[in-house]
Amino acid sequence: MKFGILINEGPYQHQASDSAYLFCKAALEKGHEISRVFFYNDGVNNSTKLTEPPQDDRNIVQRWSKMGEEHGVDLVVCVAAALRRGIRDENLAPGFRISGLGQLVEVGIQADRLVVFGD
Amino acid sequence: MSEEGGIKKFMFVNRKAPYGTVYALESLEVVLITAAFDQDVSLAFLDDGVYQLKKGQQTKGIETKNFSPTFRALDGYDIEKLYVEREAMEERGLTEADLLVDVIVLSRVEMGELMEQQDVVLSC
Numbered sequence: 239m240k241f242g243i244l245i246n247e248g249p250y251q252h253q254a255s256d257s258a259y260l261f262c263k264a265a266l267e268k269g270h271e272i273s274r275v276f277f278y279n280d281g282v283n284n285s286t287k288l289t290e291p292p293q294d295d296r297n298i299v300q301r302w303s304k305m306g307e308e309h310g311v312d313l314v315v316c317v318a319a320a321l322r323r324g325i326r327d328e329n330l331a332p333g334f335r336i337s338g339l340g341q342l343v344e345v346g347i348q349a350d351r352l353v354v355f356g357d
Numbered sequence: 358m359s360e361e362g363g364i365k366k367f368m369f370v371n372r373k374a375p376y377g378t379v380y381a382l383e384s385l386e387v388v389l390i391t392a393a394f395d396q397d398v399s400l401a402f403l404d405d406g407v408y409q410l411k412k413g414q415q416t417k418g419i420e421t422k423n424f425s426p427t428f429r430a431l432d433g434y435d436i437e438k439l440y441v442e443r444e445a446m447e448e449r450g451l452t453e454a455d456l457l458v459d460v461i462v463l464s465r466v467e468m469g470e471l472m473e474q475q476d477v478v479l480s481c
Contacts, residue, residue: 246380246481279383279481319383339390346477347365347394356481357380 241265242345243275246356248283249298250291255284258355259301266309274312274345275302277334279356282320285313287331299331306333314341366397368472370480371406375425376416380481381409382424387479389427392434399438399475400431401468402460407445410456428458442468 243262247254262272277284289299306313313334315325320336327336346352369388375381392398402410409425416423431439439460446452446462453462463471472478 244479278387279379318386339387340394342387343367343391343394343396346367346391346479347363347396352477352479354479354481 239265239351240271240273240349242273242342242349242352244342244352244354244356245275245277245281245284246279246354248280249289251280252357254355254357255281255298255302256296258353259298259305261353261355262305262311266305272309272311273349274314274341276342276345277313277315278319278339278342280323281356282315282323282325285315285320285331285334286325286329288329289331303331303333316342364395364397365476366399366474367391367477367479368399368401368475370401370403370472370478371409372404372480374405375409375411375414376419376421381406382422384479384481385424385427388431388436389434392436398436399440399471400436401440401442401472403442403445403468405445405449407441407449407451407456410439410441410458410460411451412455412457425457431458440468440471 243258245255245258249255291297305311315334315336317336317338369384373380414423414425441460441462442465443462444465
């Protein structure tokens, strides 16, 4: 099955990004496809390379980058939501790209399921 | 699923008050883009989300943009299916007369049935 993923919450503050990551990992292990992960609202904060968690904690941003690199998962950050929150190309972690909301609608149309993670 | 010609049923579920958090405003932006993709769009208002449609909003005091006029412009984007949950409205002492646009009022059960018919449900 082809999944689209929407993440509406920032890292660490909220479990949404963790749950989405674990969902994607499990889906990939089962042979499903993750067509795109779209980051919206405070979810855009999952994409900044300036994130530096304590050493004994998980690195949420790097984890997404690694999944993007290893499985070719398209990690898209909403431009309007990003600019509002100080996320720009200069501080984007590897594997993420900034684009428009049309990318969310597109994956909603093309994927078999769009799964929303947020409040 | 209704995928004839790439058209899907998108439902936007609004559960939060219009101000206090950015969810309502940013959800409305997705609604407009989805309509631009010629999709079958409907909006549902439950819980505190019904306050998004309350008439007479004045946001000057909190220095926040009053985006409620956008709801009145939705029919210009061919978005005419606005559903409000009766229980949510009544629990808050509101009636249809308090709302700034025409809506279809559904019971909680009917709302659930409508959600079941959607292809994509975006909630916030």
